[in-house]
Amino acid sequence: MTWIDLAPVRVTSKDVLDSIYRGYIAGIRRQSLDSELRFCRQKAVAGNLGQPDFAWLCNVLLTTRSLASVGKGYLMPRGLGALEAYGRVKSYAMRIAQILFVDRLVKHGFHEAVDAGSFASTINEIADKIKDRAIHNRGPIEDDEARFFAVLFVFQLVFDRKFVPDHDIVSCHRGGSGRHRVISDWARAIAYLKYTNTAVVDAPGELRNLCYEITTGWSRGIDIETWNKLNDSYYSGKSMATGKKNVFAAHYDVILERMLPQFAMSKILLAERIIKDLKRLCRPVRVVDIGAGSGAMAINLLMAAHEAGLPAGRIQYLGLEPCRSMINKFKSNFKSKAHCPPPAGWEVRPGSLERAIDALPPSDGRPTWACFSYCLHHCFHKSVELFFTSPEVQSSFSRIYALDVVAEHGWLKPFYTWVDCESPENFDNVAIHGPWRVVDVWNHPSDPIAATAVTNAWCSCRILEP
Numbered sequence: 001m002t003w004i005d006l007a008p009v010r011v012t013s014k015d016v017l018d019s020i021y022r023g024y025i026a027g028i029r030r031q032s033l034d035s036e037l038r039f040c041r042q043k044a045v046a047g048n049l050g051q052p053d054f055a056w057l058c059n060v061l062l063t064t065r066s067l068a069s070v071g072k073g074y075l076m077p078r079g080l081g082a083l084e085a086y087g088r089v090k091s092y093a094m095r096i097a098q099i100l101f102v103d104r105l106v107k108h109g110f111h112e113a114v115d116a117g118s119f120a121s122t123i124n125e126i127a128d129k130i131k132d133r134a135i136h137n138r139g140p141i142e143d144d145e146a147r148f149f150a151v152l153f154v155f156q157l158v159f160d161r162k163f164v165p166d167h168d169i170v171s172c173h174r175g176g177s178g179r180h181r182v183i184s185d186w187a188r189a190i191a192y193l194k195y196t197n198t199a200v201v202d203a204p205g206e207l208r209n210l211c212y213e214i215t216t217g218w219s220r221g222i223d224i225e226t227w228n229k230l231n232d233s234y235y236s237g238k239s240m241a242t243g244k245k246n247v248f249a250a251h252y253d254v255i256l257e258r259m260l261p262q263f264a265m266s267k268i269l270l271a272e273r274i275i276k277d278l279k280r281l282c283r284p285v286r287v288v289d290i291g292a293g294s295g296a297m298a299i300n301l302l303m304a305a306h307e308a309g310l311p312a313g314r315i316q317y318l319g320l321e322p323c324r325s326m327i328n329k330f331k332s333n334f335k336s337k338a339h340c341p342p343p344a345g346w347e348v349r350p351g352s353l354e355r356a357i358d359a360l361p362p363s364d365g366r367p368t369w370a371c372f373s374y375c376l377h378h379c380f381h382k383s384v385e386l387f388f389t390s391p392e393v394q395s396s397f398s399r400i401y402a403l404d405v406v407a408e409h410g411w412l413k414p415f416y417t418w419v420d421c422e423s424p425e426n427f428d429n430v431a432i433h434g435p436w437r438v439v440d441v442w443n444h445p446s447d448p449i450a451a452t453a454v455t456n457a458w459c460s461c462r463i464l465e466p
């Protein structure tokens with residue numbers, strides 16, 4: 001890990017207990033299959049997990065998944081609804097990701113990044129607290145497990161302090177001037193990406209299979225209704241594992257873009273591309289942003305239009321988003337990032353990929369472009385296939401912009417963000433395009449990080465045309 005500055009960081013137990021991870025600590029308790037995971041947690045704190053362990057973990061995850069679809073056994077008691085059963089599978093996937101995260105960091109000597117003077121006492125204090133919480137939550141855990149969780153949270157906090165700046169890396173200028181790039185600390189923040197790429201290079205097949213199952217394969221057998229409810233629950237900010245706030249979705253707009261500024265940057269590049277294409281067309285266009293979240297793309301489009309000297313009126317923006325709590329944040333998010341309200345008529349409405357055609361206003365002759373910004377891997381697999389093969393979609397949209405993470409980086413997320421492994425996702429979706437003609441716009445970054453990496457790119461932008 002030579003490219004990481006391992007200069008020791010001091011972390012107190014109070015820092016950990018007050019951190020954004022406090023919900024996970026407050027909700028900790030023994031859960032089904034925890035006794036089976038115990039030996040892996042013990043090996044992880046020593047950095048000793050090997051290929052047979054990865055294969056074994058993959059096997060138990062797949063067994064749990066198969067039980068979820070039939071709802072039987074002590075892991076999935078009869079009568080458990082599909083939502084809760086798959087919620088358990090996903091929360092189990094996240095708990096395996098925690099094990100991989102610790103194992104990986106220990107193997108890389110990450111303990112050197114924690115102040116040696118305070119390490120032992122901090123771990124002991126947090127482990128005691130964790131044991132108390134587990135008793136309080138009626139799921140007592142053993143000393144060695146409490147120690148595993150203490151190491152997990154201390155490492156996580158040090159990891160964040162090393163890589164996640166406490167300020168925005170990419171942001172909008174005040175006054176809606178259209179200038180939106182303020183980049184500082186870029187190299188430090190994208191170290192997350194480098195970290196994952198190292199993991200890609202090193203990972204043995206068993207570990208890669210396990211990561212694939214945690215992030216993608218877990219969903220085989222699930223029905224659309226359960227999938228969409230899991231998505232709603234996730235983006236409403238609730239952790240299935242703890243019943244407490246799920247860190248990623250609850251702090252989505254702030255944390256994600258600081259942890260992975262490539263996200264923010266690639267969205268700006270996409271908005272600039274759309275505006276450039278629109279300018280060339282010389283007529284107004286409707287842009288339908290499917291899976292709009294809280295409207296990040298709307299903000300970037302407005303900024304890019306300002307910068308290009310294009311009146312906002314040339315774009316009719318409509319965001320479709322299934323999760324109500326994301327829609328509710330649209331206006332405030334817009335104001336705080338763009339420093340102005342959304343242009344008249346720009347809105348995010350309840351809607352989805354499945355119902356995108358029904359949500360379209362009657363055609364007024366303007367070309368209609370669809371846009372997906374990091375949405376496709378969140379959708380139900382079959383729905384994505386149906387969308388891209390639907391003749392109605394082909395006749396309604398003259399172009400589709402699709403920005404998403406490159407699949408390998410999706411399924412390697414356990415290495416750098418176990419908190420997000422509860423999210424219902426399927427990275428096989430990003431390659432689907434049906435009969436559409438695909439133009440690869442860019443991969444970002446385009447320069448190789450390691451010659452042997454599976455892929456050098458982290459995200460990719462495609463344009464699909466009929």
Ligand SMILES: C[S@@+](CC[C@H](N)C(=O)[O-])C[C@H]1O[C@@H](n2cnc3c(N)ncnc32)[C@H](O)[C@@H]1O
Nearest residue numbers: 231291292293296323352353373374375378379
């Ligand atoms: C990673 S967020 C991206 C949000 C936004 N596009 C952005 O760039 O910030 C993924 C979004 O996809 C949405 N999503 C999930 N399933 C969907 C579906 N079937 N149709 C449309 N959107 C969906 C989620 O609710 C979530 O808001």
